[in-house]
Amino acid sequence: MGLSAMALFLTGPFVWLLITSLKTGGNIFQLASFSDFLPSLCMQHFGPVSVPFPCFDNFISTLRDVPLIPRFFGNTVWICLWGVLGELLIASLAAYPLARLEFPGKTIIFTALLATMMIPAQANMIVNFVTIRKLGLFDSYAAIVLPSMVTVFGIFLLRQAYLVIPGELEDAARIDGCSELAIWYRIMLPLVRPALATLAIFTFVSYWNTFMWPLVVLKHEAKYPLAVGLSHLANMFSSNFRVVAAGSVLSMIPVIVLFLCMQKQFIKGITAGAVK
Amino acid sequence: MTLSKEARRTIVAYLFLSPALLFLLVFTFYPTIWGILLSFFDYNMLRTLDDGTLAPPVFVGVSNFERIFRDPYFYIALKNSLLYLLVVPVIQLLSIGLAMAVNRPMRLITFFRASYYVPVITSIVVVGISWKWLFRSDGLINVLLQKTPLLHGSVGWLTDRNIALFSVMFVTLWQGLGYYMVLYLAGLQSIPAEYEEAARLDGASPFRVFAKITLPLLKPTVALCSIISCISALKVFGEIYVMTEGGPEYSTLTLVYYIFGKAFNEFQMGYASALAAVLAVFVGRGKNYDRQSDALYRYCR
Numbered sequence: 001m002g003l004s005a006m007a008l009f010l011t012g013p014f015v016w017l018l019i020t021s022l023k024t025g026g027n028i029f030q031l032a033s034f035s036d037f038l039p040s041l042c043m044q045h046f047g048p049v050s051v052p053f054p055c056f057d058n059f060i061s062t063l064r065d066v067p068l069i070p071r072f073f074g075n076t077v078w079i080c081l082w083g084v085l086g087e088l089l090i091a092s093l094a095a096y097p098l099a100r101l102e103f104p105g106k107t108i109i110f111t112a113l114l115a116t117m118m119i120p121a122q123a124n125m126i127v128n129f130v131t132i133r134k135l136g137l138f139d140s141y142a143a144i145v146l147p148s149m150v151t152v153f154g155i156f157l158l159r160q161a162y163l164v165i166p167g168e169l170e171d172a173a174r175i176d177g178c179s180e181l182a183i184w185y186r187i188m189l190p191l192v193r194p195a196l197a198t199l200a201i202f203t204f205v206s207y208w209n210t211f212m213w214p215l216v217v218l219k220h221e222a223k224y225p226l227a228v229g230l231s232h233l234a235n236m237f238s239s240n241f242r243v244v245a246a247g248s249v250l251s252m253i254p255v256i257v258l259f260l261c262m263q264k265q266f267i268k269g270i271t272a273g274a275v276k
Numbered sequence: 277m278t279l280s281k282e283a284r285r286t287i288v289a290y291l292f293l294s295p296a297l298l299f300l301l302v303f304t305f306y307p308t309i310w311g312i313l314l315s316f317f318d319y320n321m322l323r324t325l326d327d328g329t330l331a332p333p334v335f336v337g338v339s340n341f342e343r344i345f346r347d348p349y350f351y352i353a354l355k356n357s358l359l360y361l362l363v364v365p366v367i368q369l370l371s372i373g374l375a376m377a378v379n380r381p382m383r384l385i386t387f388f389r390a391s392y393y394v395p396v397i398t399s400i401v402v403v404g405i406s407w408k409w410l411f412r413s414d415g416l417i418n419v420l421l422q423k424t425p426l427l428h429g430s431v432g433w434l435t436d437r438n439i440a441l442f443s444v445m446f447v448t449l450w451q452g453l454g455y456y457m458v459l460y461l462a463g464l465q466s467i468p469a470e471y472e473e474a475a476r477l478d479g480a481s482p483f484r485v486f487a488k489i490t491l492p493l494l495k496p497t498v499a500l501c502s503i504i505s506c507i508s509a510l511k512v513f514g515e516i517y518v519m520t521e522g523g524p525e526y527s528t529l530t531l532v533y534y535i536f537g538k539a540f541n542e543f544q545m546g547y548a549s550a551l552a553a554v555l556a557v558f559v560g561r562g563k564n565y566d567r568q569s570d571a572l573y574r575y576c577r
Binding site: 122184 | 304311314377378392458548
């Protein structure tokens with residue numbers, strides 16, 4: 001009972017958003033009669049039978065008539081693609097020597113990485129903005145991805161995964177004359193696949209929802225990712241609530257589907273190292 | 277030319293590290309150092325020289341910091357950011373309760389846990405838009421409250437300057453609950469069940485079991501979650517940008533929102549850097565208590 005009430009409390013606003021997005025006709029903020037609290041129903045034809053069914057008109061018209069919304073989706077997918085690929089590749093490379101090789105300077109690098117924790121990412125935004133401008137990358141997709149191309153979180157997550165691999169595997173390969181690159185690629189990388197999956201999911205979600213930095217480095221709305229684009233549409237003077245509601249619901253779907261499919265990896269990612 | 281084994285290994289190690297070090301150097305280490313230096317400069321990116329190029333930074337000593345301490349908006353933002361920390365104890369209490377409620381074998385428990393986590397993975401923009409509409413004078417919350425004897429007029433949840441900050445704090449709390457629930461759930465599950473069972477067999481009341489056994493053993497998790505939520509309360513931005521834009525009458529102006537405006541609306545990069553340095557001191561104080569956990573890395577990036 002209490003759990004259901006909590007579920008309603010924490011998902012209710014999204015349910016309301018969904019209902020709003022399914023409303024046709026009239027003022028969506030008019031809440032006088034009981035029917036105003038329900039989605040509009042249309043007669044939908046399923047073969048020979050016609051039944052009243054929620055209207056998806058807003059979704060169809062949003063995707064068809066507001067070309068910016070599909071554009072925001074495309075931009076977000078593009079940013080996520082580069083962001084996730086970059087993070088996986090660069091972090092899995094960097095974590096390997098930190099976990100498995102001894103070399104001069106390791107402690108210094110390790111300490112320096114730890115020290116970045118002390119810096120709030122938002123404090124770096126000011127200088128990063130200047131850097132992006134000077135590199136001539138202002139208002140580009142590269143500007144969004146480059147500063148977070150690799151994260152210390154990713155390096156440490158994968159380092160933990162490399163650390164638990166038994167040393168015999170590596171020694172055997174080395175005796176067989178494998179190069180370090182081959183050891184990394186053929187032996188280590190396949191063994192840290194679960195950690196790579198966790199990192200990929202986290203990186204994907206954080207890019208999918210990224211908001212403040214793209215807001216800073218983008219100028220043209222055609223380049224906006226979903227979060228920035230939706231807030232832009234919602235803040236416009238003549239904002240169309242139906243379009244914003246439908247776009248918001250659509251924007252939630254990929255992350256929720258991913259979460260439901262990969263719930264275990266999500267939880268593992270959050271709690272990794274949180275409890276000692 | 278032959279290299280010793282050690283030298284070869286060192287070269288290999290640095291080759292592996294080089295892409296990451298390059299990115300971190302340019303976008304993490306350099307901005308930190310230059311950011312500190314920049315706080316002693318006057319650097320307005322709207323100012324151009326006669327030939328149309330950007331005017332370079334001008335060294336001004338500590339005058340940016342003097343200006344901060346005379347800036348009334350800084351004090352408003354600081355006060356609001358400190359008030360925002362009220363979210364921290366409330367969110368601990370609620371999420372511990374929530375974690376205990378879902379820490380039992382039960383039908384549908386996975387469904388409940390998953391539903392509590394939905395706000396966490398949703399963009400702050402969608403969360404903000406949803407709540408902004410719910411908080412409208414003719415929004416669902418006012419309409420439902422008006423159906424009860426509690427309320428006759430309507431509450432300006434986001435338009436009343438005495439209420440707006442608390443409404444925004446509520447949304448932060450609402451979005452974060454599921455995240456802290458997961459952390460506390462992991463903490464609870466790391467406590468051996470025998471401890472609580474033994475106490476219960478000895479006749480301890482449920483409250484005493486909680487106060488004397490569960491809570492003390494949960495202390496490391498409480499510490500970690502408090503730090504994470506302190507830092508994120510000081511860094512709050514999206515909620516404010518989407519729902520109130522710092523208003524009404526600066527009542528929801530927070531430090532990060534103020535810095536954002538100075539840097540990216542007014543382009544006073546030197547002054548914004550000085551403000552960011554002050555913020556970093558506050559955030560750094562929180563992080564000092566950290567126990568180097570991965571959860572913290574993720575949260576702080």
